[in-house]
Amino acid sequence: MDEGDELTTCLFCTETSANISVAIDHLDARHKVNLSQLQRKFEMDQYSFIKLINYIRAKKISAEQLLSAEHPLWQDEKYLQPGEYEPWLCYDYEVLKTDGAPTQPSVLELQQRIAEQSQLLQQANEDMERMRNDYKALLQKVHADGEPKGSDQSVPRNNVCLDNEYFKSYAHFGIHHEMLSDKVRTSTYRASLLQNEAVVRGKTVLDVGCGTGILSIFASKAGAARVVGIDNSDIVYTAMDIIRKNKVENVELIKGRLEDTDLPETKYDIIISEWMGYFLLYESMLDSIIYARENHLNPNGIILPSRCTLSLLGYGDDTLYADEVEFWSNVYEVDMSDLRKQSIEEPLMQVVDAEFMLTEPEQIANFDIMTVDMNYPNFTHQFSLKVTKPGRLSAFVGYFETLFELPSPVMFSTSPSATPTHWKQTVFFIENPQVVKEGDVICGKITSRRHKEDVRGLSVDIEVFGKKHKYNVV
Secondary structure, three states: OOOOOEEOOOOOOOOEEOOOHHHHHHHHHHHHHOHHHHHHHOOOOOHHHHHHHHHHHHHHOOOOHHHHOOOOOOOOOOOOOOOOOHHOOOHHHHHHHHHOOOOOOOHHHHHHHHHHHHHHEEEEEEEEHHHHHHHHHHHHHHOOOOOOOHHHHHOOOOHHHHHHHHHHHOOOOHHHHHOOOOHHHHHHHHHHHHOOOHHHOOOOOEOOOOOOHHHHHHHHHOOOOEEEEEEOOOOHHHHHHHHHOOOOOOOEEEEOOOOHHHOOOOOOEEEEEOOOEEOEEEOOOOOHHHHHHHHHHHEEEEEOOOOEEEEEEEEEEOOOOOOOHHHHOEOOOOHHHHHHHHHOOOOOEEEOOOOHEEEOEEEHHHHHHHHOOOOOOOEEEEEEEEOOOOOEEEEEEEEEEEEOOOOOOOEEEEEOOOOOOOOEEEEEEEEEEEEEEOOOEEEEEEEEEEEOOOOOOEEEEEEEOOEEEEEEEO
């Protein structure tokens, strides 16, 4: 037996082979299980095979049960948890893609693909129909006289169970310290109110996602007649103590989910909220602002902030790329390049050095909060970025600007060239960095979609340099 060989026990019987290659041949000859065919049938990657091996060991299924499966039964993440070591878990299944000549898909495989595509098409049609109905309901609310007559016209929201986890994340002290200590964020909101007292004085204010109540207090100081803050996180109980301790008598805070809560007053003159997330749209809290606008804003009322824009630029920091992407090629002399792809697919949230901006920025989306609809996460923009300095472009950087369009206007930017904020910037690394020179124009397309599995996340595609790069902002 060669030095590198390891005894390998069959997945379906007690047969032991001299090494895993012999064991794979045994699977095919004895049990009619061809791993290459499984890989094509279920579009499996390395992690899928690890899950499959652990699933077979845990469930003790037969080869016949595996071959009869019409969809992968081993998708649960628990099957990635390490168990007893065996060679099956360390084999490089990517080599299966080059083993043998490509075979035509079977009739069963083709039927399965057709069924899957039909299901996706049906789901897309249902989503479009829901979107049309939602939009019709919103239009009816805008043009109808009086209050909505039934709850069937309310804007659909995120799943309540999923939202519970989201709100729990805001119950911790640390996240509020991070936000409040962000001077750019907090001082801009304060200035928008205190520098526009004539707009706020005597008005009713709804603070959506009030957190510690700081914006509610600012509104009170600016002369608001009455302020109602609502938050579904437990931090609101601490906020109530803060309001009492500071003797702010015209602020009332409520624990609850906006969409499910009866407010003290139905309509308000001003809605204020700090709803922005990473890459502006992550967390989808804008959903709640749209709901508040359609259900709780007085005619001629205003929303603060009033507008947000999203921009993109080309970036080239070789050190950052080496630290975050190329790092995985040699981790303490261990090849972990399998994680390189994941390091690209998950955008990096980091304050980046403006020195390495290689192009002019370009606005890719503009959201007027008074008119934006529930389709806001879904947009496409063709960009043309002019190169302003030579370098090796290894990423695209996204940032946003927030505007309070008032008599005394204020705004802030999360650009790399602006004062850093807790939102940082969003770095989309590319697989193959490109050398660019001053005067070049980088043409491409960026597409954003609401994430299919995480309604508060985003799926982002950037097509550039002849390749589509896919990212998950989750």
